[in-house]
Amino acid sequence: MENIAPQLYTLLVFMVIGSIVAVETKNLLSAVISVSAVGFALSVAFLLMGAPDIAITQLVVEVLVLIILIRGTILLDNTAVETHTDTLAVVASLVFFGLLLGFGAMIFGSRGFPEFGEPLMRVSRVYVQTGLPATYAANIVTSIILDFRAYDTLGEASVLFASVLGALALLRKDGKVKREEEAAA
């Protein structure tokens, strides 16, 4: 595909609209559904930009995000949210947006940061050239995450394990002390 700009802009505008709906809607369940729509559009955008591995991962993760968030919101009988305006938060967000645009203009304007569609690829050129002969992996992304940068993946697995342990510790119904008390009684 030669020119993906129109499809990409359509998806990005859809994502921005979806996030505005997710932020401003009064019902929590519709907010969760809207943020999932944003995530699925993100998956299509990844596919469009030549990243099928990321698109598949994003799709799976998005389904799990939807399930987890619905588990979190289904507790409420009344899922409506009362609205209020927080002027300080609006001002803080606008200041942050201005800073983002300012720094963006600085690095994209004069510091030689590449334009859209022209990546630097200074490090990646080595991976692309030596990926197949050095690791025998046809997929360069796989050869990076499992061979060239395997320690990153080890760290990812540790973080995931730690977060699952934390979630289990928070969610279990009865603690060890209570069970021992019951056994003693």
Place this chain on the structure above:
Amino acid sequence: MTVYFLCAVLLTMGLYCLVAKKNIVKKIIGVVIMDYAVNLYLIIIGYKKGGVAPIIDKTTNPELLERFVDPLPQALVLTSIVIGLGVLALMVSMVIRLYEKHGTFDMSQISKLRG
């Protein structure tokens, strides 16, 4: 250049949701939106015009090798997406515990309580 601008808009929407809303589930949704914006930004940086996915097969010649998109941001974003899921699971379990203890999702009511 406009794609970077739209990414910045998405990030700002997430930050606004995180800062302004009192409902904790809304705050979590803000974090998720910021997560999406950052991942999308990293993938956009690695995109090459007319690029193809970095997967080698029998028909790949050295000329096609030059058309590969940048695989390095893709590998790192793969890690980032999965970690985002882990963080979300931890946040939602905290919210479930808070709701069981206080019976509300409203952050201003929860912070009023002193035990």
